[in-house]
Amino acid sequence: xxxxxxxxxxxxxxxxxxxxxxxxxxxxxxxxxxxxxxxxxxxxxxxxxxxxxxxxxxxxxxxxxxxxxxxxxxxxxxxxxxxxxxxxxxxxxxxxxxxxxxxxxxxxxxxxxxxxxxxxxxxxxxxxxxxxxxxxxxxxxxxxxxxxxxxxxxxxxxxxxxxxxxxxxxxxxxxxxxxxxxxxxxxxxxxxxxxxxxxxxxxxxxxxxxxxxxxxxxxxxxxxxxxxxxxxxxxxxxxxxxxxxxxxxxxxxxxxxxxxxxxxxxxxxxxxxxxxxx
Amino acid sequence: xxxxxxxxxxxxxxxxxxxxxxxxxxxxxxxxxxxxxxxxxxxxxxxxxxxxxxxxxxxxxxxxxxxxxxxxxxxxxxxxxxxxxxxxxxxxxxxxxxxxxxxxxxxxxxxxxxxxxxxxxxxxxxxxxxxxxxxxxxxxxxxxxxxxxxxxxxxxxxxxxxxxxxxxxxxxxxxxxxxxxxxxxxxxxxxxxxxxxxxxxxxxxxxxxxxxxxxxxxxxxxxxxxxxxxxxxxxxxxxxxxxxxxxxxxxxxxxxxxxxxxxxxxxxxxxxxxxxxxxx
Numbered sequence: 345x346x347x348x349x350x351x352x353x354x355x356x357x358x359x360x361x362x363x364x365x366x367x368x369x370x371x372x373x374x375x376x377x378x379x380x381x382x383x384x385x386x387x388x389x390x391x392x393x394x395x396x397x398x399x400x401x402x403x404x405x406x407x408x409x410x411x412x413x414x415x416x417x418x419x420x421x422x423x424x425x426x427x428x429x430x431x432x433x434x435x436x437x438x439x440x441x442x443x444x445x446x447x448x449x450x451x452x453x454x455x456x457x458x459x460x461x462x463x464x465x466x467x468x469x470x471x472x473x474x475x476x477x478x479x480x481x482x483x484x485x486x487x488x489x490x491x492x493x494x495x496x497x498x499x500x501x502x503x504x505x506x507x508x509x510x511x512x513x514x515x516x517x518x519x520x521x522x523x524x525x526x527x528x529x530x531x532x533x534x535x536x537x538x539x540x541x542x543x544x545x546x547x548x549x550x551x552x553x554x555x556x557x558x559x560x561x562x563x564x565x566x567x568x569x570x571x572x573x574x575x576x577x578x579x580x581x582x583x584x585x586x587x588x589x590x591x592x593x594x595x596x597x598x599x600x601x602x603x604x605x606x607x608x609x610x611x612x613x614x615x616x617x618x619x620x621x622x
Numbered sequence: 623x624x625x626x627x628x629x630x631x632x633x634x635x636x637x638x639x640x641x642x643x644x645x646x647x648x649x650x651x652x653x654x655x656x657x658x659x660x661x662x663x664x665x666x667x668x669x670x671x672x673x674x675x676x677x678x679x680x681x682x683x684x685x686x687x688x689x690x691x692x693x694x695x696x697x698x699x700x701x702x703x704x705x706x707x708x709x710x711x712x713x714x715x716x717x718x719x720x721x722x723x724x725x726x727x728x729x730x731x732x733x734x735x736x737x738x739x740x741x742x743x744x745x746x747x748x749x750x751x752x753x754x755x756x757x758x759x760x761x762x763x764x765x766x767x768x769x770x771x772x773x774x775x776x777x778x779x780x781x782x783x784x785x786x787x788x789x790x791x792x793x794x795x796x797x798x799x800x801x802x803x804x805x806x807x808x809x810x811x812x813x814x815x816x817x818x819x820x821x822x823x824x825x826x827x828x829x830x831x832x833x834x835x836x837x838x839x840x841x842x843x844x845x846x847x848x849x850x851x852x853x854x855x856x857x858x859x860x861x862x863x864x865x866x867x868x869x870x871x872x873x874x875x876x877x878x879x880x881x882x883x884x885x886x887x888x889x890x891x892x893x894x895x896x897x898x899x900x901x902x
Contacts, residue, residue, distance in 0.1 A: 357737055400813045402736050420740070424732055428815025438810035440828040442901065451824045455815035462820050511814065 345411055345429065345515040345547050347374040347397060352406035353571075354396045365404060366392035367571040374547060379538060381558035381579075382551040384568035385594035390551035391435070393568065394517045397549060398432035399423060410515075428455025431513035435520040437504030441493035445484070445503055448492055449475045452507035471510075478509035481536045483529075497524045502533060509540055516541055518550040522557065530554065534561050555587060555598060683873025693875065696863065701882055704859035707777045707852075708845035711784025712838070718757070718789030723796040726750045729805045729826060730818045750793075758790025766852045780857030784845050795837055803830045832901040836894050843890035850883070 349372040355365040367389040374380055382390050395401040396408060399415045408415065410430075415423055431452070439448045446469045453471070454462055461470065469475065472488075479485050482502040487495060495503065501524045508516050518537065522530040534550075538561050541548040552558040558565055559579045567574035567582075567590045574590050575582070591598035657663075667673060724730065726747055733740035739747075762783040769779035808825035816824070827834075853861015860879055867875035 398813060400736060420732060424815055424817075426815070427813060430815070432810070432813055434806070434810055436806065438807040438825075440804075440807045440825060442831065443824075443828040447824065447828075451811060451816075452814070454811060454817075454820045454824060457820070459817060459819050463823060466823060513814075 346376050347372070347515070347547070347549075348407075348409045349373075349396070349403075350407040350409075352396060352403045352408060354392055354401055354403045356392060357401070365571060367396070367568075369406070370571075370573055372566070372573070372576070374549060377542075377545045377547055378564065379541060379548045379562050380550075380564045380566055381562035382549065382566045382568060383553075383555055383558050383590070384574065385591050385597055387570075388568040389571040390568055391519055392571075394432060394519050394549065394551060397515075398430050398517050399427055400432060425455075429513050430515045430517065431508050431511040432517045433504055433508055433519060433521065435523055437500040439492045439500055439503060441491075443492050445479070445487050445490050445492060445495070446472065446475045448503055449478055449506050449510055452510035453512065456512040474510060475506075478506040479503070481509065481540065482506050482533060498526070498529060501525060502529070505533060505537060508537070513546065514544075515547045516549070518548070520551055520553060522552065522554060530557060538562070553597065680873070683871065684877035686874055687878045687881075688872070688874035689878065693878070697860070697879060697882060700858075700860045700863050701886070703777055704846060704849050704853075704861070705886070707780045707849050707857075707859050708784065708842055710781045711849075712788060712842045712845050714781065714785030715788035715792055715841075716838070718785060719792035719796060722750050722754060722789070722793040723800070724819070724822065726754070726793065726797045727800045727826070729801055729808050730812070730822060732812060732818065735809065735812055754790045754793045756790070757786055758788075758794065760787065762787040762848055763851055763855065766855050766857050770856050775856040775858070777858040780849055780852040780859065783852060783857065784848065788841055788845060792838070792841060796834060799830055799833045799837065800826055803833070805829075832898050835897050835901055839890055839894040839897060843887055843894075846883070846886050846890070 349370055352370045352372075353365040353368050355363065359366070370393070382393060384390055392401065396403055399408075399410070402416050410426065413426070415426055418426065447466065450465055450469055450471065453474075457465065457470070464470065476485055476488055479488055482505060484499060484502055484506065487499065487503070492500060492503070501521070505518070505521055508518065516537070521533060521537065525533055534557055537548065537550070540546075550558075550562070559582060563579055564577070565579050565582050566576050567586065569590055575586055577586075587598060588595075668677070728734055728739070728747070731739050731743055731747075733743055765783035765786050766779050769782045773779055773782070803826075805826075807829060808821050811821040811825045812818070849857070849859050850861035850864060853859045853863070854865045856862065860882065864876060864879050867879065
């Protein structure tokens with residue numbers, strides 16, 4: 345899938361009216377099947393950029409085209425169909441705690457399933473082998489029939505990634521896929537994502553905090569800082585100086601001392617259900 | 623490290639908040655006073671000797687409990703009818719409430735995903751909201767009086783009355799439960815191109831299943847209770863028999879039937895606890 349941004353600005357819907365937009369006047373082209381990593385210090389607008397690309401957030405100014413189409417000018421149902429061909433994996437895995445892993449993974453395929461088929465799949469999982477295979481690539485095959493709330497934070501994050509493998513999308517937008525994973529798991533997870541995207545010819549855009557992982561696995565690196573493009577280069581040309589400038593005053597992030605990742609709560613027992621007294 | 627307190631600082635002898643507390647207690651009393659006057663709220667009249675005698679006599683008629691075979695068979699039959707009436711009523715109420723909830727819930731709005739909800743869906747939601755208000759603001763007793771005239775005496779009127787009022791209540795509270803829970807999973811599914819119903823079944827429902835179930839069982843319990851009142855206006859079931867026994871001053875029968883109600887409510891409580899455990 346081909347993406348093009350021209351002078352795009354966007355702000356978070358909950359932002360204060362006077363606040364400056366999270367990304368400003370951004371121009372960008374991503375070709376079919378390209379793999380791009382977006383890096384930059386916290387608050388640089390990486391997540392907002394992904395949301396704009398996923399048609400989750402309309403740009404407040406500028407132009408977004410996907411395969412030559414302007415998504416926000418499409419009728420709503422056509423836009424919703426287009427969204428089915430984009431896959432956005434948020435940083436916090438979007439899994440209902442009481443759902444089984446197999447159902448959560450198969451949910452990635454919903455845009456390609458009719459309503460009747462998706463209801464039948466709740467009764468008896470539609471494609472157990474595909475879910476098993478996707479989980480197996482992230483080393484989670486034994487958790488296939490577990491409940492999500494029995495998994496650790498890292499396992500949940502990998503289940504969220506396995507969902508991408510089931511989705512019918514040809515553009516994967518993955519937000520901080522490694523925030524809850526240890527270094528070994530990180531390498532394995534990012535390797536799986538990159539290889540599978542290559543096998544399928546899917547375009548992959550991932551935001552990453554781990555600069556070394558980005559440089560090792562992605563041929564093209566986009567540096568974002570304060571909502572603007574700092575550089576857009578082949579990974580071989582990303583020099584130490586450029587990184588130092590990108591992470592100026594955020595050196596602790598560059599050194600990998602990432603401040604605590606947004607907590608993915610993993611209570612040992614299921615949380616008590618909120619009682620509604622009515 | 624703690625800095626030591628300055629030596630000359632006096633030891634506090636007052637709670638600085640007490641004046642505010644006193645003010646609000648007085649203010650609440652002043653507000654409640656006219657309410658008490660309006661409702662002729664004088665609980666001490668219960669303790670006057672004459673009234674105590676009446677109470678004692680009424681409660682005295684509860685014993686001995688009625689338990690002859692014929693009566694018990696009748697109670698069993700009417701209990702079954704009451705349970706059936708409550709269950710059928712709540713089921714019909716679900717038929718009313720579920721589609722309205724699905725239309726109403728903001729979380730399932732595709733247009734609200736990216737900013738403000740579009741105008742058409744917004745007014746559709748407002749319309750559904752008003753419909754729910756109308757349905758639940760008319761008490762089931764009034765609906766029952768209407769339906770007794772339309773379909774005649776018997777449980778059908780009770781079932782329809784429960785269905786309409788409870789449909790309005792369930793629709794409102796289901797919507798609130800679904801919107802107050804965690805919505806991340808549902809939103810992500812919608813953003814990735816699922817349809818509204820798919821997002822409901824794969825995101826919203828599994829997130830909120832336990833709360834929805836326990837509220838539904840609680841409403842079933844309420845329906846059992848309100849079937850008593852509906853029985854008084856001729857909608858059948860245990861309530862109608864209770865009304866008859868009261869009019870005949872047969873305290874033993876009244877007490878036996880009240881025991882049946884207590885058992886039914888306790889049963890609903892158990893079922894709800896079990897379901898919450900199974901779904902939690």
